[in-house]
Amino acid sequence: MLFMVGIERPQDNNTAWGIIVPMFEAFGYGCVSAADEQNEVLYRAKEVILLMAEEIMADGHMLSMLDTGFVDYRTQYPEFTEWLAIEVPVEGLKGKQKRVNITLSEPLLARVDAYVGFHHEFKDRSDFLAKAADRYMQAK
Template sequence: MLFMVGIERPQEDTSWGIVVPVFEQFGYGCVSAADEQKEILYRAKAAILEMAAEMVADGHNLASLDVGYTDYRNDYPDFDEWLAVEVPVESLKGKQKRINITLAEPLIARVDAYVSFHHEFKDRSDFLAKAADKLMQSG
């Protein structure tokens, strides 16, 4: 799906600002920032995927985000540049998908022991999914 992404050039000692206005019509704000220009596309796509996943969890139909090319320049004058970014949000239907991974037995034992004492995790898969998501959000 195509998303229009606004880019705000940094002032002194600030980051590149990123906005994706289409989410606002559903009451969501989709913003991000990048410390370096080369991170803009990655940060924009990550923000779009995160907000789209939130919309799916709230029961919204992602097809309503498909507005194509839209000129937001008048509504967002602080954003100097605009990109049309293709992001495959259609795959965020919320279904679980089984994968096969290989881990060392001691690591599996440590994960299982951790999960057994931390009840915020449903099971090993839930722990691994949340750990992966946390690591990707921090970097």
């Protein structure tokens, strides 16, 4: 997923490089970090994005809602003079797994199992049901 990251240059040798990811503010979260050296900026930006994405998932938000693509934040954050578009694979983040007990009819369960058997993008029945539920909720 693409994230726009603002970079604030240090004012002197005693301050750090500032990092902001404004995309998270739409959910009521602030996402900032800092790096002591310029060569750490990209690493610190990716690190804070992954940490915040995990927090958003834990609070029940869908990561797909973050996918806004390119947004120009320069006028909103003039102190951040440089902007990077960073691709961070947040889609691979998984929340803590929790076992649930559901009831399905035998014919439906057989159809699900047959579908999963022919579609190898699903690891198993649970993976299919989780992705189907997520896709359904995203459409609403």
